[in-house]
Amino acid sequence: MTDNKPERTRIVVIGGGVGGTSIAYHLAQRGVSDVVLVERSELTSGSTFHSAGLVGQLRGSVTLTRMMMYSAELYRTLALDAETHPGWVECGGLRLASTPERMEELERQVGWAETFGLQLEYVSAERAQALFPLMSPDGVLGATFLPTDGYLDPSQLAYALAKGARRGGIDVREHTRVVSIQPLPVGGTGKFLVVTDKGDLVADQVVNAAGMYAAEVGRMVGVRVPVIPMSHQYVVTAPFRDVSSDDRLPTLRDPDLLVYYREDGAGLVMGGYERHSEAFALGSSGFDAIPQDFNGRLLPEVWQRLEEIFENSVRRVPAMADAEVRKVINGPEAFTPDNEFCLGEANVPGFFVAAGFCAHGIAGAGGVGMVMANWLLDSDPGMDLWEMDIRRFGAQYRSASYTRQRVTENYETYYDVKYPGHERKAGRPLKTAAAYPWHKEHGASFGEKSGWERVNYYLSNEQRSEEPLRPRGWAGKHWSTAIAVEHRATRQAAGLFDESSFSKIEVSGSGAPALIEWLCANRVVRGNGCITYTQMLNERGGIEADVTVTQIDDEVFLVVTGTAFGTHDLSWISNHTPVDGSVTVRDVTDAFVVFGLWGPRSRDVLQPLTPQSLSNDDLPFMRMRETSVAAAPVRLLRVTFVGELGWEVHAPVEYGLGLWQAIWESGAEHGLTACGYKAIDSLRAEKGYRYWASDITPDQTPDDAGLAFCVKTEKSFLGRESLLRLRGQRDSDSPELVCLSITDTRQVVLGNEPVRVAGAVVGRVTTGAQGFSVGTSIAFAYVPSRVADPGTRAEVLVFGQWVDAVISSAPLWDPDNRRIRDGVVSRPTISGRKGA
Ligand SMILES: Cc1cc2nc3c(=O)[nH]c(=O)nc-3n(C[C@H](O)[C@H](O)[C@H](O)COP(=O)(O)OP(=O)(O)OC[C@H]3O[C@@H](n4cnc5c(N)ncnc54)[C@H](O)[C@@H]3O)c2cc1C
Numbered sequence: 098m099t100d101n102k103p104e105r106t107r108i109v110v111i112g113g114g115v116g117g118t119s120i121a122y123h124l125a126q127r128g129v130s131d132v133v134l135v136e137r138s139e140l141t142s143g144s145t146f147h148s149a150g151l152v153g154q155l156r157g158s159v160t161l162t163r164m165m166m167y168s169a170e171l172y173r174t175l176a177l178d179a180e181t182h183p184g185w186v187e188c189g190g191l192r193l194a195s196t197p198e199r200m201e202e203l204e205r206q207v208g209w210a211e212t213f214g215l216q217l218e219y220v221s222a223e224r225a226q227a228l229f230p231l232m233s234p235d236g237v238l239g240a241t242f243l244p245t246d247g248y249l250d251p252s253q254l255a256y257a258l259a260k261g262a263r264r265g266g267i268d269v270r271e272h273t274r275v276v277s278i279q280p281l282p283v284g285g286t287g288k289f290l291v292v293t294d295k296g297d298l299v300a301d302q303v304v305n306a307a308g309m310y311a312a313e314v315g316r317m318v319g320v321r322v323p324v325i326p327m328s329h330q331y332v333v334t335a336p337f338r339d340v341s342s343d344d345r346l347p348t349l350r351d352p353d354l355l356v357y358y359r360e361d362g363a364g365l366v367m368g369g370y371e372r373h374s375e376a377f378a379l380g381s382s383g384f385d386a387i388p389q390d391f392n393g394r395l396l397p398e399v400w401q402r403l404e405e406i407f408e409n410s411v412r413r414v415p416a417m418a419d420a421e422v423r424k425v426i427n428g429p430e431a432f433t434p435d436n437e438f439c440l441g442e443a444n445v446p447g448f449f450v451a452a453g454f455c456a457h458g459i460a461g462a463g464g465v466g467m468v469m470a471n472w473l474l475d476s477d478p479g480m481d482l483w484e485m486d487i488r489r490f491g492a493q494y495r496s497a498s499y500t501r502q503r504v505t506e507n508y509e510t511y512y513d514v515k516y517p518g519h520e521r522k523a524g525r526p527l528k529t530a531a532a533y534p535w536h537k538e539h540g541a542s543f544g545e546k547s548g549w550e551r552v553n554y555y556l557s558n559e560q561r562s563e564e565p566l567r568p569r570g571w572a573g574k575h576w577s578t579a580i581a582v583e584h585r586a587t588r589q590a591a592g593l594f595d596e597s598s599f600s601k602i603e604v605s606g607s608g609a610p611a612l613i614e615w616l617c618a619n620r621v622v623r624g625n626g627c628i629t630y631t632q633m634l635n636e637r638g639g640i641e642a643d644v645t646v647t648q649i650d651d652e653v654f655l656v657v658t659g660t661a662f663g664t665h666d667l668s669w670i671s672n673h674t675p676v677d678g679s680v681t682v683r684d685v686t687d688a689f690v691v692f693g694l695w696g697p698r699s700r701d702v703l704q705p706l707t708p709q710s711l712s713n714d715d716l717p718f719m720r721m722r723e724t725s726v727a728a729a730p731v732r733l734l735r736v737t738f739v740g741e742l743g744w745e746v747h748a749p750v751e752y753g754l755g756l757w758q759a760i761w762e763s764g765a766e767h768g769l770t771a772c773g774y775k776a777i778d779s780l781r782a783e784k785g786y787r788y789w790a791s792d793i794t795p796d797q798t799p800d801d802a803g804l805a806f807c808v809k810t811e812k813s814f815l816g817r818e819s820l821l822r823l824r825g826q827r828d829s830d831s832p833e834l835v836c837l838s839i840t841d842t843r844q845v846v847l848g849n850e851p852v853r854v855a856g857a858v859v860g861r862v863t864t865g866a867q868g869f870s871v872g873t874s875i876a877f878a879y880v881p882s883r884v885a886d887p888g889t890r891a892e893v894l895v896f897g898q899w900v901d902a903v904i905s906s907a908p909l910w911d912p913d914n915r916r917i918r919d920g921v922v923s924r925p926t927i928s929g930r931k932g933a
Pocket residue numbers: 111112113114115116117135136137138139140141142143144145146147148149150151152251273274275276306307308309310314329330331392426427428429430451452453454455456457458459460461
């Protein structure tokens with residue numbers, strides 16, 4: 098690189114920690130060697146070298162657990178070769194419960210593990226002590242043990258992965274700092290000019306695997322990576338215990354005491370999550386400003402912050418009281434606002450991020466490398482990564498202070514038991530819709546989604562008579578009788594819901610009809626005013642987005658999607674937009690309020706307010722009309738997410754509050770009730786409507802999900818070929834989403850519970866809810882189609898207890914759609930109860 102001509106390469110990976118080296122390793126494994134990894138200092142000199150090295154596999158989500166399991170398998174394999182041995186010790190892992198709530202959490206985890214194929218076992222406090230003799234069993238109610246957990250030497254791991262990458266022909270360059278990145282004009286020799294202090298590179302793809310420096314690298318190309326370097330500490334003791342070669346201690350976590358341990362020769366490593374966290378190197382603007390020479394360095398110890406953890410550690414391992422603390426490691430690590438990784442292609446096509454590992458990057462590195470290599474080479478990570486996808490972070494995370502508040506809250510409550518419905522507090526209220534003051538005044542209990550304050554339910558709707566329906570256990574903790582009241586009001590009269598946070602994307606221009614038709618599996622270009630429920634599929638035929646598309650005009654389409662999915666769906670559409678300028682894609686979420694008015698009396702409520710006839714003939718199901726309601730210009734969309742006659746009323750935000758009040762007043766004589774999102778959970782479950790990211794994900798096809806009726810294979814669309822191929826291969830083992838009715842309405846599932854049929858575990862729950870109208874608890878689960886027949890008896894493991902269920906033909910509510918199509922109110926038809 099002596100002349101000034103940039104060097105051409107396919108992929109530049111920035112960062113020589115476990116993240117970057119694992120990506121390079123996996124690219125090499127996939128046979129791609131046209132890759133340069135650049136590290137500004139020495140390999141491992143960021144966060145990696147000072148990690149405690151624990152590798153625990155069981156996590157709160159299916160995907161992350163699968164990634165961790167892959168990591169453990171990879172580390173085991175690397176250890177077979179002396180040159181790539183990462184110091185892997187498969188000593189097993191213990192997790193203790195010192196409170197009844199934690200014990201319940203462990204019960205849930207044992208259930209999940211069964212569905213993951215992990216041999217997680219319950220052990221008594223005595224057995225735990227036998228495995229970890231230094232431990233005091235005082236207050237321990239029980240524990241779990243996973244024999245395949247372990248620990249390793251983080252630096253050795255990074256070197257092993259770099260060695261593997263180099264063996265595959267990848268160029269790993271230390272002491273090469275990226276100083277700027279410039280997107281190149283379309284049609285040139287590459288997409289990015291990567292300027293380093295050792296010469297320039299032209300690449301098609303760039304991966305930002307810069308750990309706690311990832312926000313800084315992102316800024317080079319205008320991409321916001323919302324990570325904050327947080328100081329994280331652990332102690333290493335001097336040797337104090339007798340060891341023989343086969344005397345291995347498992348790793349030990351006691352989340353109630355906020356501590357973890359692992360052996361370190363004849364000493365111990367002990368660390369934890371402090372209740373008082375501290376960010377590292379935030380500049381005056383609040384953004385990270387890590388010194389340019391911060392490599393291979395640690396922070397001074399802050400014993401004050403460690404005190405509580407150290408005291409707790411002595412309670413669990415009394416020998417810690419006399420053990421000499423040889424060193425305190427205080428190292429910074431990148432944390433995200435929700436404690437999940439930050440992965441994937443950013444809003445600059447070709448620019449990928451793999452950072453924000455939140456102190457489990459060593460355990461995650463193997464899996465991260467694998468999915469990122471897939472993403473780079475196949476434009477698809479190969480599994481559902483929504484919860485880690487960079488596109489989950491909305492525009493609010495451009496704010497340094499908001500990001501910091503969220504990160505801090507998550508860090509400081511890392512080990513806390515989080516009950517379903519747990520709401521975070523930091524940075525609220527942030528985004529409030531036009532009718533927010535009305536909701537507040539009327540006793541709303543708010544939840545937060547993607548920064549929006551949304552009504553969960555109204556305390557003013559609470560009624561003691563519904564108390565006997567309170568779910569047992571965890572699901573009953575953040576429950577309110579108002580949910581049942583609001584549900585019934587919607588089924589019996591009418592409910593008014595504020596859904597203004599729905600993400601709305603406008604796709605327009607001469608190329609819009611062709612683009613939207615190609616992206617959607619259903620036929621969507623059907624004439625002005627037509628509304629279509631459709632999925633957008635990825636190349637694998639998996640469901641990448643689940644939306645309604647309304648044709649507003651010949652060349653204008655409105656895509657409506659979930660509150661949290663706006664950034665994801667917007668970039669999915671934008672990334673497929675032709676470069677000729679014929680399509681404009683705009684996020685119009687903030688421009689419109691959306692009020693859902695649903696229920697058998699909804700027509701009576703709305704008709705007096707609008708000149709538009711609301712008869713079935715004049716405004717049929719799945720049609721939109723532009724008209725007015727009260728004083729507001731609106732779009733009336735005859736759609737439903739609750740299984741009742743009704744409309745979504747879309748109006749410019751400035752009319753929002755007045756419009757809400759007008760509908761509310763008109764509803765007074767018809768029993769209209771203001772309702773929240775918790776009632777929707779229940780209503781939609783009865784109607785069998787799916788939630789994207791849980792019931793349906795990029796890993797399932799419409800055929801798996803019972804959505805084949807939304808697919809028009811006679812037209813061409815993205816993912817069609819894979820879908821047809823998979824359709825041809827379907828057999829009795831193919832997954833099928835089924836609806837399970839659990840007779841006891843108070844047994845409410847939370848997700849991930851195993852499902853068994855005839856004594857064998859066949860699947861796991863995706864979502865669940867109480868069906869107040871159908872009189873059962875409802876769960877959705879994927880099971881092999883051979884056991885998916887309605888009437889099949891099944892069992893679901895709810896907190897250690899197998900409860901009876903029966904597979905029902907969904908939907909349980911209004912299966913022939915008469916209520917929503919014709920507004921006909923008949924007695925509820927509950928199908929598929931024959932085996933009940
Ligand atoms: C005290 C502590 C204990 C931990 N314990 C555990 C544990 O027990 N188990 C576990 O799983 N995880 C643990 N972790 C977390 C784990 O160490 C990290 O998640 C992981 O090392 C992060 O790896 P990375 O590759 O993302 O980042 P890093 O290791 O920081 O690598 C990023 C690299 O990018 C380079 N870079 C930055 N900017 C540029 C540029 N402009 N040009 C070129 N190169 C650049 C940096 O020099 C750096 O080397 C711990 C972390 C800490 C701090």
